[in-house]
Amino acid sequence: MSVNTAVIPPRVRNLIEFSPRVLGALTSGPIQVVSVILVFLVGAAAVPGFAEPYSVKAMLVIASFLGIAALGQTFVVLIGGIDLSVPALIGAGNVIGARLSGEGMNSVEVIAILLLVGLLVGAVNGLVTSAWHLPPLVVTLATGSVVGGAILIWTNATLSGKAPTWLTQFTSAASSTGPLPVAPVVVLWLALAVVAQVFIRRSRPGRQIFMLGANRPAAELMLVSERAISAVCFGLSGALAGLAGFLLTGFTGAGLFTVGDPYLFQSIAAVVIGGTSLLGGRGGVIRSVLGSLTLVELTTLLVGQSLSSAAQQAVLGAVIVCVTVLYGRDRSVRDRI
C-alpha cells in the first residue's frame, strides 16, 4: 500500500529539478553576457539614441572607470573580503594626480606614485586584516577614513591641481584608439582585465586567491600564505582604485576629493552583478567586466527614462537586488547539511 505523496506530474517535476542545474550551468558565465545584451536591447527599445555609436562609446568610457575600480574590488571579494577604502583611494588618486600634474610632473612618474600609494594603503589593509583576523569591512572603512581625511586636510577641501592635457583626449568618448573606435581608456580597461584574468587563472598566487577565499584554514595547510595573498589582493584593489582616480581627472579637470564617493557601492554592485560571490572563492574578473557594463547600461537606461537622479537611485537599488536573484543566491540551509 504505497501511497504516492507527490501530486506533481513527473514531467513538471523533472522540469523543476532540471531548472537549478540549468541555472547552475548558466551562472558559470553566459548569463552575465545575456544580461549585458538584454539590458542593452531594453535600452535600445526604450530610450531613443541609446544604441547610437556615440552613446555606446560614452557608456564604455563611464564603464571603464567603474570597471577598473571593480577589477580591484573583485580580487578582494574573491578572498571573501570587501574593500570600502576604494572611494577614498579614487579620491586620493584624483587629487594627488591633479596636484602633481598641475605642478608639471611627468605623467609616468605621477602614475607610478599613485600606483605605489594605492598598493601601500591596500597592503596595509591586507596585512592588518590577516594579522589580527579582523573583518575587512571595518579595517578598510577605517583606512579609507584616514586616507580620505588626509586628502581633505592636504587640499583644505578645495578643488586643486590640473589634469594633464593628454588625459582629456585619453578619456574622451569621442576619441579613438588607432583603428579601434573606442577611447583609449576603454582599451586600457580591457587590457587590464585580460592581464588580471591570466593572473588569476595562470599564476600560483592567482590560484591561491581562490583557495584562500574558499577555505582559510585549509589554504593555510596547503602552504597558502594568508598574509601575502591578502596583501596582494588588497594592494591590487588599492592600486587600481588609485589609477581609476587618476584617469577620472580627465573628466573632472582638477582634483576633486569627492569624486570617488559613488564608487563605494557601485564597485561592489558591479562585482556582485557580475556573479562573484561575496562569500569568497567563487567568481572571476571577466564577470566583473560584464557586471560593470550591465550596471552602466542600467544607469544610462534610467537616465534616459528622464527619471530624477533620486528616482534613478531608487530603481537601481531594486534592480541590483532583482538581478542578483538570478544568479547570486546562496545555497539553502537544507542543502548544506
Place this chain on the structure above:
Amino acid sequence: MTNSEMQDAAIGAVEPGVARTALASLTSKAIVEARGLSKRFGATRALVDGSLSVAPGEVVALLGENGSGKSTLVKVLSGVLSPDQGTILVDGTAVRLRSPRAALAAGIVTVFQEILAARDRSLLDNLWLGHGSPVLSRPAVARRRQLATEAWRRLAGHDVDLDRPLGELTLMQQQICVVVRAMLRNPKLLILDESTSTLDVELRDRLFDEVRRRAVDGMGCLFISHRMDEVMAIADQFVAMRTGQVVGIRRRGEADARDLIRLISGRDVEAGARRTGTATRGPAAIRLDAVTLRPSTRPFAATVCRGEIVGLAGLEGHGQDELIRCLAGLQTPHSGEVYVAGAKGHADDDPAPVTTYRGGVARGVVYVPRDRKVEGMADVLPIIDNYSMPTLGRDSVAGVLRPRRTKSRFQRDARTVNFTPGRQDSIGRLSGGNQQKVIIARWLAAEPRVILLNDPTRGVDLKTKHELYEVFRGLADAGAAVVMLSSEVDELVHLMDRVLVFHDGSLSAELAGDDVTPESLVSAYFGTPAIAAGGN
C-alpha cells in the same frame, strides 16, 4: 578467536537486554515506518523505494557504504529533505515532515553525522537549542539548567561547566552535547548518524547503555556506523543499503559481521589489511627526545622508522592529537625536541627539529588533517585545485602555470592512491573516501618522508577504507614513515606495525606486532599498564 568475538571482547560484551526484545515482539505497531521513499538529485537516484520500520524498544542498524543512500534516508526521516515519493508513518499515521521542526514535533530526533552546534553559544544554550519557550524567566532557566546537568551526567558520567562556550570544549564534548541535546527531547525515534565516531570507547559504551535503558521504555533507535563491532553490539535488526536501495534485512543472530559486510558491499572483502613484519623497517625518520606535551606530564621518548606504519591511539583528548600536531609543526611540545630526518638532499643521519609547519613540509613531513571539510579541502573548488595547491610551483614556467603539466601529475598521483577521476569536477561531490584520496595525493608530489594522518578513515566506508589501507601500506613500503592517529580498534589491530597508546597526556604503552590486540589496546587506553606491559 574470530573477528567478531574479538570485537565483542573489545567493547566488553553486554547482554542484549531481554526486556527489550520482549517488548519489540509484543508491540507489532512500529513507531516510525517508511514506505517506498524515493529521492532524486538531478539524474542521480539517491534513494529508491526505501522502506524500513522501527518498533518500540528496537535498535535498527542502517548499514551501507558511503553513497549507498543512508544519509539521504536519514535526511528524509529528519525532515531536512522531502521525498519525491513514498510515505512516512509515525505511530501508524501518515505524516509530512516539511522541516526538521516537524520531524522533532513528531518525535523523530536526529543526531547528524557532522556535529551541528552553535559554537559561540554556551553549552546550556546548545543543549536547549530549538526549544521554543514562552518566557525565559529565572525559574525556567534554572529548571533547564538542572535537567541539562542531569542528562549530561547520565551520559558522560561527570559534570561540566554549562556556561562555557561550546567552541572551547573538545570535539568529544561537542559530540556529547549534540547527543544529550537529542536525549533532552525524549525522542520516540532516535537517529544516531555516525554519532559515535568521535566518542572514545568508554563514552560509546555509556551511550549504548543509555540507548538500551531508553529502549526499555519504548524508544526506537536507528543506528548508523561504519564500525561493525559497534553495530553488532547494539542492533536488534540490520538493514543493509546499496546504491540507494535496501538490499537486505537481517535480525540479530541471523547474520555475523562477515555476512553483513558481504550484504553491504555485494562481495567478499578481506577482513583486514595485511600487516608486514618489522623486517622492512628502515632508518629512524622521527625521534622524540624527552618530550612532554603538557605541563607536569611524564616525558617520553619514541622513534618511528621509515617503512613502518605506527598508530597513535588513546581515549579522545589524551595527548595523541597534540603529538601528531607537534610532529606536523602546528604546535610545539611543552618541552623536549621532535627531530625529523632530512628530506631529499639532506643526509639521513642529520635529523633536525621541526618547529614550523612550512619547515616540516620542506623536510618532507606532510599532514592530512582530521576534519576534511574544515581543514582538508575547499569543497567549492575543483578537484584539480585541491590536489595541486601546495605544489603549484612545479607547474609554472617563468611564473605562468601550465595546466597540462598539473593534469598529468594528477593522473600519475591519482593512480598511486587508487583514485579514478570521474566526470565530477568539484571535490565537494566526491564521497568521503575519494576526497581523502585526493588530499593524500596532494602531498605525494612533495615526496614525503613522513606522512602524518589524523584519523584519515573517519566517515569512510569499509570498501574505501581497505583501499586506503593499501595506499598507506604502499607508501610505507616505498620508504615513508607513516604515523596515523586512529580511534578505531579494528584499524589499529589490523593495520599498524606498532601502536603508541596515550594516556593523560603522555605515552602510556607501546605495542608492537601481534601484541596489538583489542584487549591490550583497551587496557592501555585506561592506563592500566600491567596488562599492556605484559604484551610489550
Place this chain on the structure above:
Amino acid sequence: MPDLTHAVATVRRSPLTVVLALVVLLLAVNLVLSPTMLSGHQLPNTINLLVPSVLVAMASVPAVMSGRGGIDLSVGPLLGFVNVVLVGVLVPHSLGSVWLSLPLLLAIGAATGLINGIAIAYGRLQPVVVTLGSYLVLSGLALVVMPQPVGVVPNWVTYLSGAWLGGYLPRSLLLVLGALVLWRALHYRGAVGTILATGSDDRAAFTSGVRVSRVLCLAYASGGVIAALAGIGLSVLIGSGDPSVGKQYTLAAVAAVALGGNPLVGGRGTMVGPMLGAGSLFLIQTMLSSLKVSSLWIQVVYGAVLLAAVCANATLASRLTSRAKVGLA
C-alpha cells in the same frame, strides 16, 4: 583571592573592556576640556546629538548577530526616510499626532526590515547586496518625497527635545529606552538567544527545529524598528525634514558595532557594546571640536581610533583563546 582573580578574568574576558575604557578616557578628556558639558544647560543638546547615533548603532546589532555576513547597510537611509515621511508626509496630512504617527513610523521601520529579512532569508541573497539595494531605494525615495530640507516637526517631537529635572534628564532618552525595552522583551522571549544561535551556526539551529528564516526576518525587522526610533531621534535633533543626512549614519553604525566588540561574523555580541561604541565616536567628535581642531581632522582621527580599537579587541580576544586552549589541556 580567587574572587578577585575571577573578577579580573571576567573583566578581561568581556568584549566590552576596550570600548568601556575608551569611553571613560574620552569622557574624562572631554570634561577637562569643557567642564560644562554635563551641566543641565548643555546636556539636552549633547544628548539629542548623541541619541540618533546610539540608536542607529543599536539598529545594526541584530542583523550583524544573525550571521552569514549579516549586516544592515540600510539603517542610515531608513532613519532619513523616517524623518522625511514624518515631516514631509504625515505632518502636511495632519497625521502628526503621536498616536497616529508613532505607530506608523515604527511600522515603516518594521516593514523595511522585514522586506530585507525576507529577501535574505527566503530569497537567499547576500545581506550586503540586499541592504545595499534598500540603501539606494530608501535614499532615493527620501529625495523623491522631499527634494530639499524643509518643514517642521510635530509637537510631540519638539516635546522630546526638551528635558526634565532642570536639564539633567533629556526626554530624547525615551527613544533609547524604547529600543532597550524592545530588546529586553526579545531577550525574555528567547529570541535574542535564537538569533545568536542562528548566527553562530544556522545549520545547527535549523536541524534543532529553529525556524531559521523567521529568525532572520525577526532580526532585520527589529533592527528596522530601532532604526525608525533613530529617525525620530534625528527629527528631534534637526527639528525639520532633511533627505540627505540619514545616509552618513550607516558607516558610523558599522564602526560603532565593531568598536563595541561585536564580531561582524555574528553569533556573539552585546547591545551595550555598540551603544558605547557610538558614544565614543561621538566623544571623539566633541573632543576635537572643543580642542578647536579643524573639522577636517575628524575623519582621520575617527579612522585611526577605529582601527586601533578593533586591533586591541582582537589582540585581547586572541590572548584569551590561547589561554583557553592551555586551560583545556
